[in-house]
Amino acid sequence: MRYSIFSLIGQTLKGHRGWQPTWRDAAPKPEYDVLIIGGGGHGLATAHYLASRFGINNVAVIEKGYIGSGNVGRNTTIIRSNYLLPGNTPFYELSMKLWQGLEQDVNYNAMVSQRGVLNLFHSDPQRDAYARRGNAMRLAGVDAELLDRERVRAMVPFLDYETSRFPIQGGLLQRRGGTARHDAVAWGYARAADSRGVDIVQNCEVTGVTIMNGRVSGVATTRGPIRAKKVALVVAGNSSRVAAMAGMRLPIESHVLQAFVSEGLKPLIDCVVTFGAGHLYISQSDKGGLVFGGDIDGYNSYAQRGNLPVIEDVMEAAMGLWPGLGRVRLLRHWGGIMDMSMDGSPIIDHTPVQGLYLNAGWCYGGFKATPASGFCFAHLIAKDEPHPVAAAYRLDRFATGRVIDEKGAGAQPNLH
Numbered sequence: 001m002r003y004s005i006f007s008l009i010g011q012t013l014k015g016h017r018g019w020q021p022t023w024r025d026a027a028p029k030p031e032y033d034v035l036i037i038g039g040g041g042h043g044l045a046t047a048h049y050l051a052s053r054f055g056i057n058n059v060a061v062i063e064k065g066y067i068g069s070g071n072v073g074r075n076t077t078i079i080r081s082n083y084l085l086p087g088n089t090p091f092y093e094l095s096m097k098l099w100q101g102l103e104q105d106v107n108y109n110a111m112v113s114q115r116g117v118l119n120l121f122h123s124d125p126q127r128d129a130y131a132r133r134g135n136a137m138r139l140a141g142v143d144a145e146l147l148d149r150e151r152v153r154a155m156v157p158f159l160d161y162e163t164s165r166f167p168i169q170g171g172l173l174q175r176r177g178g179t180a181r182h183d184a185v186a187w188g189y190a191r192a193a194d195s196r197g198v199d200i201v202q203n204c205e206v207t208g209v210t211i212m213n214g215r216v217s218g219v220a221t222t223r224g225p226i227r228a229k230k231v232a233l234v235v236a237g238n239s240s241r242v243a244a245m246a247g248m249r250l251p252i253e254s255h256v257l258q259a260f261v262s263e264g265l266k267p268l269i270d271c272v273v274t275f276g277a278g279h280l281y282i283s284q285s286d287k288g289g290l291v292f293g294g295d296i297d298g299y300n301s302y303a304q305r306g307n308l309p310v311i312e313d314v315m316e317a318a319m320g321l322w323p324g325l326g327r328v329r330l331l332r333h334w335g336g337i338m339d340m341s342m343d344g345s346p347i348i349d350h351t352p353v354q355g356l357y358l359n360a361g362w363c364y365g366g367f368k369a370t371p372a373s374g375f376c377f378a379h380l381i382a383k384d385e386p387h388p389v390a391a392a393y394r395l396d397r398f399a400t401g402r403v404i405d406e407k408g409a410g411a412q413p414n415l416h
Ligand SMILES: Cc1cc2nc3c(=O)[nH]c(=O)nc-3n(C[C@H](O)[C@H](O)[C@H](O)COP(=O)(O)OP(=O)(O)OC[C@H]3O[C@@H](n4cnc5c(N)ncnc54)[C@H](O)[C@@H]3O)c2cc1C
Pocket: 037, 038, 039, 040, 041, 042, 043, 062, 063, 064, 065, 066, 068, 069, 070, 071, 072, 073, 074, 075, 076, 077, 078, 079, 204, 205, 206, 207, 234, 235, 236, 237, 238, 242, 257, 258, 259, 293, 334, 335, 336, 337, 338, 362, 363, 364, 365, 366, 367, 368, 369
């Protein structure tokens, strides 16, 4: 069923009794052309683009939980393409362009809101670094504006501009950045892929990868074995665990990242703001809650939950930026498992096992990448060659030294 004003009026007249489930609850078939492990945003986007752009429809997405239970439904919803390095900029800009047409493409309201992403700076050297980033973005055809303190104040008047420990001097603004409703992105891709015949199999965990003579031939699951000509591994925080089933050791560590939401407030900020003197970003959801994010937990973990020390850390940064927040109540917080690569950039590549493809290493920035990641991964699987904008995301770059160290902070995930 196509969603439109006409289907809405039609259903209203029928008492809303004719709506179909958003996607079928498929049972696994014995064999597929492509089997995608992981029903997060990236796995579902891959399935959608395989079916819609490359004509490959005999596809299954195998998800151990339910759609939206992973990071795609846990993130702080920020989308942007304000990257510095040539290996990253065209990829994230392709993603931004796909975000701009996503709702028409998948016929689903993902609440894509280009409300602007503003990175604050607090010192002269930091302004220089942001000017360099902005210039690199503009040279690559991406929008960027360097704002002085008064222009930032006009946009976000409630912050502490002078008296805080790190007075705000200005900001780098990408107006086309913003937010999208995270779980609606998963549902939209799931529905679009399902409508083209993709099987979305929930509550089915992959427990083994079957390899014969160096070539993948299928997977073992909690609902029985499934054969496949090609297998795509796209499980975000669980990448190392699933890759180990195929005998691979990845340059990835798993860490928890937490998100925080306040009680609902009247509209206060209409863009995304990041603090330049600590790890903190804030936006306001359409329901009125302030949505915060901060740094990853410093230790490796697969525990998908939050903890108290990071609340204190993130709220300290929030108070440093916006002291008025001290009177706001925090309502809830949660954690997701991040697949932290050793240079902060992702991997979209073949593996040493024939027919087995890898999409991983998204760190805490993979939501914004969802459309381009799915598109480029589908391109790789369908054509067996990388899409030009994702050609740098090779698995062997950690052995050859051609890393894409976007943050320039060294090779430890806890410094990204
Ligand atoms: C708190 C938080 C805030 C974030 N904020 C942002 C942000 O503002 N902007 C941004 O760009 N990014 C953000 N991210 C990062 C982003 O959410 C992730 O990088 C991205 O969602 C990862 O890709 P995914 O959606 O495919 O992952 P997931 O949704 O985690 O999908 C992976 C799926 O694989 C499944 N799986 C795992 N093992 C198996 C198995 N053995 N068999 C079958 N299925 C399996 C999991 O159940 C899961 O559903 C944030 C993440 C968190 C946790």
